[in-house]
Amino acid sequence: MSIQEIENEIVEEFEMFEDWMQKYEYIIELGKSLPLIDAKYKTEDKLIKGCQSQVWLHSELNEGNVLFTADSDAIITKGMVALMIRVLSNHTPDEILNAKLEFVDKIGLTQHLSPTRSNGLVSMIKQMKMDALAYKVKAPNP
Amino acid sequence: MAASTTINKAGTPIADRIENIRADFPILSRKVNGKPLIYFDNGATAQKPQSVIDAVDKCYTSQNANIHRGVHTLSQEITVEYEKARVTVQKHLNARYSHEIIFTKGTTESINLVATSFGKKFISKGDEIIISVMEHHSNILPWQVICEEKGAILKVIPISDSGELLMDEYKKLLSDKTKIVAVTHISNTLGTINPVKEIIELAHAKNIPVLIDGAQAVPHTSVDVQDLDADFYVYSGHKLFGPTGVGVLYGKEKWLNEMPPYQVGGGTIKTVTFEKTVYADLPLKFEAGTPHIAGGVGLAVAIDYVNEIGLDNIAAYEHELLVYATEALQKIEGLKIIGTATKKASVISFVVEGLHPFDIGTILDQLGIAVRTGHHCTQPLMQRYEIKGTVRASFAFYNTKQEVDEFIIGLQRAIKMLK
Ligand SMILES: Cc1ncc(COP(=O)(O)O)c(C=O)c1O
Numbered sequence: 001m002s003i004q005e006i007e008n009e010i011v012e013e014f015e016m017f018e019d020w021m022q023k024y025e026y027i028i029e030l031g032k033s034l035p036l037i038d039a040k041y042k043t044e045d046k047l048i049k050g051c052q053s054q055v056w057l058h059s060e061l062n063e064g065n066v067l068f069t070a071d072s073d074a075i076i077t078k079g080m081v082a083l084m085i086r087v088l089s090n091h092t093p094d095e096i097l098n099a100k101l102e103f104v105d106k107i108g109l110t111q112h113l114s115p116t117r118s119n120g121l122v123s124m125i126k127q128m129k130m131d132a133l134a135y136k137v138k139a140p141n142p
Numbered sequence: 143m144a145a146s147t148t149i150n151k152a153g154t155p156i157a158d159r160i161e162n163i164r165a166d167f168p169i170l171s172r173k174v175n176g177k178p179l180i181y182f183d184n185g186a187t188a189q190k191p192q193s194v195i196d197a198v199d200k201c202y203t204s205q206n207a208n209i210h211r212g213v214h215t216l217s218q219e220i221t222v223e224y225e226k227a228r229v230t231v232q233k234h235l236n237a238r239y240s241h242e243i244i245f246t247k248g249t250t251e252s253i254n255l256v257a258t259s260f261g262k263k264f265i266s267k268g269d270e271i272i273i274s275v276m277e278h279h280s281n282i283l284p285w286q287v288i289c290e291e292k293g294a295i296l297k298v299i300p301i302s303d304s305g306e307l308l309m310d311e312y313k314k315l316l317s318d319k320t321k322i323v324a325v326t327h328i329s330n331t332l333g334t335i336n337p338v339k340e341i342i343e344l345a346h347a348k349n350i351p352v353l354i355d356g357a358q359a360v361p362h363t364s365v366d367v368q369d370l371d372a373d374f375y376v377y378s379g380h381k382l383f384g385p386t387g388v389g390v391l392y393g394k395e396k397w398l399n400e401m402p403p404y405q406v407g408g409g410t411i412k413t414v415t416f417e418k419t420v421y422a423d424l425p426l427k428f429e430a431g432t433p434h435i436a437g438g439v440g441l442a443v444a445i446d447y448v449n450e451i452g453l454d455n456i457a458a459y460e461h462e463l464l465v466y467a468t469e470a471l472q473k474i475e476g477l478k479i480i481g482t483a484t485k486k487a488s489v490i491s492f493v494v495e496g497l498h499p500f501d502i503g504t505i506l507d508q509l510g511i512a513v514r515t516g517h518h519c520t521q522p523l524m525q526r527y528e529i530k531g532t533v534r535a536s537f538a539f540y541n542t543k544q545e546v547d548e549f550i551i552g553l554q555r556a557i558k559m560l561k
Contacts, residue, residue: 020175020508021508021559024504024505024508024559025559028501028559028560052499052500052503052515052516052531053498053500073498073530074498074500074501075497075498075501075560076500076501076504076505077500077501119500
């Protein structure tokens with residue numbers, strides 16, 4: 001599936017929720033089910049510090065696709081991280097760099113991406129794109 | 143009214159007129175995320191009564207001019223208003239002279255002013271400055287900077303697990319090398335009310351001046367700087383129901399006279415030539431540039447408002463809220479209150495086992511309940527308790543027990559969702 005298709009799928013899923021409670025319950029569930037980042041990557045240099053919550057992000061290149069794993073100390077942040085990974089992980093650097101991530105707005109969770117939330121999410125997305133860019137630059141020309 | 147006889151200060155008990163008081167604060171009737179706002183983040187900043195909003199508005203709509211400068215009527219009028227505000231602040235703190243009141247932009251600037259100016263003149267290599275482990279970053283960093291600059295040493299008073307200063311340790315820290323003590327009156331994270339009078343007495347026995355950070359104290363209790371014998375007392379207008387961007391530094395005349403100016407420029411001088419500048423007398427010596435005029439005027443109106451309600455009434459009412467909320471919180475499984483001093487203001491910090499404060503705050507926000515989460519600008523204190531942060535509810539006199547009930551229900555709901 002393309003990034004856009006995954007985004008659409010998430011938007012459809014969220015349309016089924018009747019109120020904010022269900023939405024948050026779902027995000028919390030996602031947070032609980034996110035496969036933890038390998039402990040050896042939970043290091044200071046993988047840490048994206050928000051004032052309120054922290055995110056660890058690891059990426060690697062696998063057959064031209066970038067794989068992301070991540071973790072957070074706060075469960076709601078972790079749920080949002082899980083959504084981001086579902087959308088962006090296992091795509092080519094170009095696809096990741098071009099992703100607009102409009103689904104966040106459509107599912108009514110934009111406030112989690114406002115820089116004032118200081119939950120580390122904005123910085124995480126930036127880091128995901130920077131990683132993608134780094135892989136793109138390093139890749140041998142076809 | 144029977145209850146009023148037990149309150150000897152002016153005004154009816156708050157519980158009897160809570161609806162009227164709440165109506166004075168327009169923001170309290172707004173909705174957040176579709177729910178009526180429950181504002182429990184008063185420690186961060188307090189809401190403003192209509193009288194303060196009107197006073198600020200009036201400054202700009204019909205009184206605006208610069209102060210201390212013009213011969214024209216507007217300038218004279220607003221100068222009189224601004225200086226009246228200074229007298230209101232003076233009386234509120236019971237300072238001896240109005241020129242001992244310096245308007246600043248807030249607690250942070252007041253402390254920076256003292257650390258810089260006092261430090262420049264009185265602190266040298268090997269000297270010591272005493273603070274406590276429960277200080278706000280604003281009462282740590284300015285001292286760290288001056289220590290670094292001068293080669294002085296920062297000494298820190300430790301606390302007990304309940305969040306009370308270890309006074310014996312404090313006594314041991316006081317020495318011939320100590321040049322100043324700077325501690326908070328009330329902890330913004332723990333709510334602890336520190337024995338500032340005793341702290342000052344002990345320091346004065348060794349001729350050491352003391353700065354008290356009153357940011358969290360003035361909204362909750364009456365302060366008498368002469369009775370305390372404080373050398374410096376600082377606070378922010380915005381936590382006292384006044385405008386943001388205005389604050390107070392009270393300093394004893396003798397210190398302020400001896401200290402060099404903090405910032406220089408327009409307003410701080412008597413005469414300027416390129417060879418020599420003669421500085422103005424207090425308080426202008428410390429008030430460089432055009433100040434926050436409407437802020438000062440608004441702050442005085444906020445003080446009038448608080449006085450009308452009565453600080454004794456406020457303290458009694460908030461104590462009731464504190465006890466009520468504490469009892470309810472203690473019943474929640476896995477919840478631990480951080481800061482259990484015997485003398486506390488209406489500030490409650492807590493953690494819930496296995497849950498991140500940020501998650502709790504996010505769910506409460508969905509319910510229209512505003513609390514603070516995180517380290518509250520007191521990271522060393524978080525390190526002392528070995529926690530990352532807390533959820534903090536801080537009450538003002540316009541909060542109610544019903545709101546506390548809603549908050550407890552919301553909190554239980556958040557815990558259930560997150561567990
Ligand atoms: C105890 C204490 N000191 C200092 C400050 C800083 O106040 P301001 O940001 O208004 O300068 C605060 C505000 O949170 C505080 O609670």
